[in-house]
Amino acid sequence: MNAGKLYGLGIGPGDPELLTLKAHRILTSVPVIAYPTLENGNSVARTIVADFIRPDQIEVPMPLPFSVERSSQPYYDIAAEKIAEHLQGGQDVAVLCEGEPMLYGSFMYLFGRLAPQFLTEVVPGISSTTASAAMLGAPLTFRDDVFIIMPATLDAQTLRDRLAGVDAAVIIKLGRHFAKVRTLLEELGLLDRALYIERATQPNQRIIPITEIDPAEVPYWSLILIPSQTQPLGATRSCSVETLP
Amino acid sequence: MNAGKLYGLGIGPGDPELLTLKAHRILTSVPVIAYPTLENGNSVARTIVADFIRPDQIEVPMPLPFSVERSSQPYYDIAAEKIAEHLQGGQDVAVLCEGEPMLYGSFMYLFGRLAPQFLTEVVPGISSTTASAAMLGAPLTFRDDVFIIMPATLDAQTLRDRLAGVDAAVIIKLGRHFAKVRTLLEELGLLDRALYIERATQPNQRIIPITEIDPAEVPYWSLILIPSQTQPLGATRSCSVETLP
The missing domain is CATH 3.30.950.10 (Tetrapyrrole methylase, C-terminal domain)
Known part of the structure; x- marks a missing residue:
């Protein structure tokens, strides 16, 4: 079985209509969607695209610490492991990233961990x-x-x-x-x-x-x-x- | 009769799928589409969105000088006049702008000329x-x-x-x-x-x-x-x- 493909989806700054056609196509066609959440479970990224997510898609919340005093790196380790399981199982995974992934984007921490092992595509977003x-x-x-x-x-x-x-x-x-x-x-x-x-x-x-x-x-x-x-x-x-x- | 609305549409760097959902919606619904062309008539912007343009939409090419030695400002004067005619006639006009309109974008020269008189909305694009x-x-x-x-x-x-x-x-x-x-x-x-x-x-x-x-x-x-x-x-x-x- 081939491994799944990892997508880093720039979803723009907030207006759902500022997703690109490409991000929208990938978001609505992948089996697995991952996104950062605060420890209370709230996710700005998921809220932006809520209307595009189908009930049959698997959601992978990635809790991140809110406080800047705590390092987020162990949290990304855990998120990367969860995502890697889906990719190894042959499922494509789209990771939502507010704004533009390559410009101060949260996705880059997963990119660093997963792109060396899995086929990865970054879809730029509106900054x-x-x-x-x-x-x-x-x-x-x-x-x-x-x-x-x-x-x-x-x-x-x-x-x-x-x-x-x-x-x-x-x-x-x-x-x-x-x-x-x-x-x-x-x-x-x-x-x-x-x-x-x-x-x-x-x-x-x-x-x-x-x-x-x-x-x-x-x-x-x-x-x-x-x-x-x-x-x-x-x-x-x-x-x-x-x-x- | 109300004047039409002016849209500055960021259409991204080249891949048509990098248009935003919003730019796509506006592009496919306005009666008039304007875009910069070289003096030979070629238009990178029009080429990017060619598949989205319908035969019943009015196209307004805006010739710009290729040489940096010549000022493009008189050309923008002419383009602004043509676009203003459509707006005054009550038609919405979408001006295509490669990349991001506010970042070194050609649209800003029309924005400066037309936004003081007409309702204007800028739609950001992928840079x-x-x-x-x-x-x-x-x-x-x-x-x-x-x-x-x-x-x-x-x-x-x-x-x-x-x-x-x-x-x-x-x-x-x-x-x-x-x-x-x-x-x-x-x-x-x-x-x-x-x-x-x-x-x-x-x-x-x-x-x-x-x-x-x-x-x-x-x-x-x-x-x-x-x-x-x-x-x-x-x-x-x-x-x-x-x-x-």
Whole structure:
């Protein structure tokens, strides 16, 4: 019997319609679907694609620790073992990954463990960074612009150094690091250009002026976008861009 | 009569299956479809979605100059006027944009001209940068990594400065700038980590070891990817990643 094939499916930032046709085809045709869950059993990834899952498909929840203090690596060891059993049994397995698997994606930890042994295909997904730009109606980069993505978890000096000389930036994983980032942007004169969004394209998406944000209320799934100033002729951001409900 | 709605549709890097469900729904339901063409009439964007276009849909080709010496702005003026006529007539118009509209996308030039007057919605698309990572089986970034995207059109010193201190990078728009970038990566000791791909996910996609590339043969639609070295436990890139035909 041939081993099954492993799929790493980028399922996008939240709106189920932002799955690709390919991810949708694979998701609805594989016998086994695996996805990360919090220890309480909740899964953002499963919620996104809930309407596409059939009752006859086998589901493999992969519990991950919520706290950053605990290493998630032993959890991925267990998940990889469970998935490997299905693959060895000849079943294809699709692992759901929010956003884009290769860009800070949870799937890469399974990719590292399983791709050396099993045929593996990664299906790219819509990243929350570009989905946020669409929701905000804010073109990110033009022509020769340099674009950077940085986690807010880095210290202020590193963030400052990396922002120097780039034309556009996205600062991800804000959460409890929001106040530090806000102070830094103020120092660098970037606060006027900065746009804030949380849970882009999800039903509870929020866009808030950056000066009105309560740092205590900023979730992990939020980001700040600093669009390029290389605006083309006639460009403006003060337009009627429709966002998802 | 109400004016029509303008859609900027990210259609991804080349594989028609990498359209999102949303882009596919809008593309197959609007009365008018516009897309950039070269002056000879060829359109990469139209080719990608050719199988989804119906004979009863109105097509609006938007000729753009191939030469970088000529400004494309007057061409966008003309295209915006043509599209505005349909919108004013009450017809929705979908503008096709290869890759991701907000990231170096051609749609942004129409966005700047038309979004101030017409209801506009941008639908994010799969970027060639992350699609390339999937095709190469190369995870880009983990955890606290900093990620940069830079056009090869920049001078060597700027490229060198921006590469300093980042964990992962994609250098886009290689074309005739390949030799300069190769020399730079060699100087910085990055050549061993660099992966080359052209026309990712298109039928004529090519992945070539970077040391075997003829600089005279490098197309504009090629890029070099430098993945993060923050590999998680057990990660490897020497695996059987399936690429598209």
